[in-house]
Amino acid sequence: MHDKATLERLYRSLYRIRRVEEEVARAYPTDKIKSPVHLSIGQESISVGACEALRPDDVAFGTYRSHALYLARGGNLPAMIAELYGKATGCAKGKGGSMHLIAPDVNVMGASAVVGTTIPHAVGYAYALKLRQTDRVVLCMFGDGATEEGVFYESLNYASLKQLPIIFLCENNGYAIHTHVLRRQLLANLCDRAKSFNIPAEQIADGDVLKVRERMQAVVAGVRAGQGPYFLECFTYRWKEHVGPGEDWQLGYRTATEAEPWKQNDQVPRLAGLLAEADRDRVHREVEAEITAAFHFAEQSPFPAPAELWEHVYQ
Amino acid sequence: MSHERIISYVDAVREATEQEMARDPNVLVFGLDVDDPKAIQGTTKGLLEKFGPDRVFGTPLSEDAMTGAAIGMALAGVRPIHVHIRMDFLMLAMNQLVNIAAKYHYMYGGAMAVPLVVRGMIGKSWGQGAQHSQALYSFFMHVPGLKVVAPTTPYDAKGCLIAAIRDDNPVIYIEHRLLHFQKGPVPAEPYTVNPGKARVAIAGTDVTLVGISNMQLECLRAARYLEEKGVSAEVIDPIWLAPLDIATIVASARKTKRLIVVDNDWTNCGASAEIVAQVAEQSPGVQVRRMGYAPVTCPPSPTLEDQYYANGRTIAAAAFDLVSGKPQHWLPAERADLKQIEFKGPF
Numbered sequence: 001m002h003d004k005a006t007l008e009r010l011y012r013s014l015y016r017i018r019r020v021e022e023e024v025a026r027a028y029p030t031d032k033i034k035s036p037v038h039l040s041i042g043q044e045s046i047s048v049g050a051c052e053a054l055r056p057d058d059v060a061f062g063t064y065r066s067h068a069l070y071l072a073r074g075g076n077l078p079a080m081i082a083e084l085y086g087k088a089t090g091c092a093k094g095k096g097g098s099m100h101l102i103a104p105d106v107n108v109m110g111a112s113a114v115v116g117t118t119i120p121h122a123v124g125y126a127y128a129l130k131l132r133q134t135d136r137v138v139l140c141m142f143g144d145g146a147t148e149e150g151v152f153y154e155s156l157n158y159a160s161l162k163q164l165p166i167i168f169l170c171e172n173n174g175y176a177i178h179t180h181v182l183r184r185q186l187l188a189n190l191c192d193r194a195k196s197f198n199i200p201a202e203q204i205a206d207g208d209v210l211k212v213r214e215r216m217q218a219v220v221a222g223v224r225a226g227q228g229p230y231f232l233e234c235f236t237y238r239w240k241e242h243v244g245p246g247e248d249w250q251l252g253y254r255t256a257t258e259a260e261p262w263k264q265n266d267q268v269p270r271l272a273g274l275l276a277e278a279d280r281d282r283v284h285r286e287v288e289a290e291i292t293a294a295f296h297f298a299e300q301s302p303f304p305a306p307a308e309l310w311e312h313v314y315q
Numbered sequence: 316m317s318h319e320r321i322i323s324y325v326d327a328v329r330e331a332t333e334q335e336m337a338r339d340p341n342v343l344v345f346g347l348d349v350d351d352p353k354a355i356q357g358t359t360k361g362l363l364e365k366f367g368p369d370r371v372f373g374t375p376l377s378e379d380a381m382t383g384a385a386i387g388m389a390l391a392g393v394r395p396i397h398v399h400i401r402m403d404f405l406m407l408a409m410n411q412l413v414n415i416a417a418k419y420h421y422m423y424g425g426a427m428a429v430p431l432v433v434r435g436m437i438g439k440s441w442g443q444g445a446q447h448s449q450a451l452y453s454f455f456m457h458v459p460g461l462k463v464v465a466p467t468t469p470y471d472a473k474g475c476l477i478a479a480i481r482d483d484n485p486v487i488y489i490e491h492r493l494l495h496f497q498k499g500p501v502p503a504e505p506y507t508v509n510p511g512k513a514r515v516a517i518a519g520t521d522v523t524l525v526g527i528s529n530m531q532l533e534c535l536r537a538a539r540y541l542e543e544k545g546v547s548a549e550v551i552d553p554i555w556l557a558p559l560d561i562a563t564i565v566a567s568a569r570k571t572k573r574l575i576v577v578d579n580d581w582t583n584c585g586a587s588a589e590i591v592a593q594v595a596e597q598s599p600g601v602q603v604r605r606m607g608y609a610p611v612t613c614p615p616s617p618t619l620e621d622q623y624y625a626n627g628r629t630i631a632a633a634a635f636d637l638v639s640g641k642p643q644h645w646l647p648a649e650r651a652d653l654k655q656i657e658f659k660g661p662f
Binding site for chain 2: 059061090091092093094095096100102104109110112114117118119120121122123124125126127128129131150151154155157158161311312313314315
């Protein structure tokens with residue numbers, strides 16, 4: 001069984017990401033958010049479960065849909081909101097935006113808008129860790145769309161060849177923008193492909209945050225012990241439109257019915273139900289206060305000075 | 316006197332790599348064939364034995380992922396040198412170089428840097444045809460955040476490579492295969508030839524010739540041919556193409572009033588176009604001309620290939636026309652004494 005502190009920590013993280021994303025969606029129509037947002041609502045449990053298994057000195061790489069990863073890993077919330085607002089206090093000084101979150105202080109490397117591009121970064125980072133004979137590991141998160149990019153296979157091959165300390169974690173939400181995975185791939189047998197590189201692989205079908213955490217803990221232990229790369233395919237579901245704050249059932253490429261099982265299985269209320277009411281209320285109060293403060297911070301922060309345009313072209 | 320030591324461009328590249336790898340354990344070198352018996356024309360010879368397979372290694376044929384991996388290594392504090400024996404194959408790495416390496420420092424607000432050297436070999440085709448001869452470095456000059464260097468002398472080959480390795484930014488290091496055989500004075504100790512300074516290789520008064528990469532050699536030849544007509548050419552080697560030392564070129568062009576930029580590349584949207592445009596913006600009175608590849612795909616057959624490239628004689632003819640103010644229909648006879656120009660110091 002899970003102890004009370006663990007359940008509260010998991011719930012706090014899930015609830016915090018959900019509520020941050022809802023507030024982002026709420027603020028979006030005001031035009032104060034200055035970059036396109038790819039919300040994590042519905043997919044929180046994968047990042048939360050996965051990051052629970054990491055040590056602070058492990059390293060994570062994500063995608064343009066990385067609000068959840070950034071927050072689950074401990075990225076600074078006010079700096080994230082300020083980044084969305086294009087403010088000088090943002091995690092990338094207002095020069096990245098929602099798709100390019102970064103938090104080196106908690107070992108979250110830069111997210112990229114071009115699908116699949118951070119996969120080899122994670123592999124290279126893992127090579128450096130192995131070169132230095134550390135027991136740190138790399139978490140490499142990407143979506144099902146990235147598994148159609150050539151670089152994915154090149155990266156699996158190299159990680160396997162060098163037996164690198166890396167966990168490939170595919171957040172399979174079934175869609176690349178509006179196109180279902182089975183309209184893009186005949187079989188979508190991702191684990192089989194990983195296994196063909198001699199990389200052990202498994203699926204987690206239901207987004208169960210406790211299961212993701214438990215499996216990740218076992219996987220990370222093996223990778224940390226030098227057993228080489230591992231592939232995890234975590235099914236999940238995106239509740240909102242591909243980009244933007246709204247829903248998109250009206251487009252007709254998917255149905256609200258399809259989302260029903262995922263909403264029934266929503267990990268946020270599930271974990272809430274495992275906490276005592278007083279604890280849950282306290283988490284809510286604390287998280288709401290934190291979010292209010294973060295949006296206030298972003299509102300009050302200055303935009304970058306004009307001269308900032310010319311900064312950071314070169315180191 | 317260490318400055319008297321004469322070594323080849325290949326040995327200068329090899330020595331720079333070896334000295335930097337010895338100085339800094341974070342420096343490593345990888346790419347297709349860097350650890351094979353031919354050792355990239357000898358530029359990586361002996362490194363595997365000295366530094367071991369974790370720091371000197373060949374790779375799968377995965378330019379995209381290995382460029383991304385180099386970026387990932389750089390994020391972890393490694394200083395990778397990624398070697399490509401043919402520049403043409405860098406097209407498979409463009410996403411990582413243009414979308415990631417060039418932008419990492421800026422896009423994340425200065426939070427991280429990508430100290431990465433990408434060595435790309437280019438060449439006069441010598442029969443190698445369409446996909447083994449291209450320069451393509453102007454692609455990289457176009458993108459803010461990348462540095463581009465095309466050293467032409469053994470001295471610069473060493474100094475620029477050491478500067479590139481120590482640079483905290485991604486540097487595209489361009490080597491022309493014909494230059495590999497050049498010999499010249501190279502100090503034994505490590506030194507840097509840093510971005511931002513072109514070199515006046517020959518001082519002159521009548522026309523400025525800017526020769527990029529191997530075309531520097533052809534411009535040196537052209538200057539000698541032009542002596543036959545009493546024309547004094549000033550020859551400039553830009554060395555670093557990004558950032559570009561345009562001030563040295565502008566100063567020369569203002570003095571001579573005439574500028575020919577000769578590139579080892581197509582002129583269209585190339586380095587020559589950029590240099591001429593910047594000179595024209597800063598010094599409107601200068602007469603300008605560009606020379607480069609014929610605007611076609613590189614053919615392997617020698618009769619076609621000979622027309623494809625500029626050479627010392629055609630450059631001299633163009634310069635003489637420019638200085639004369641009208642077509643002179645002069646093409647110097649090829650001189651045996653200019654066939655083997657080697658770079659002479661000191662620089």
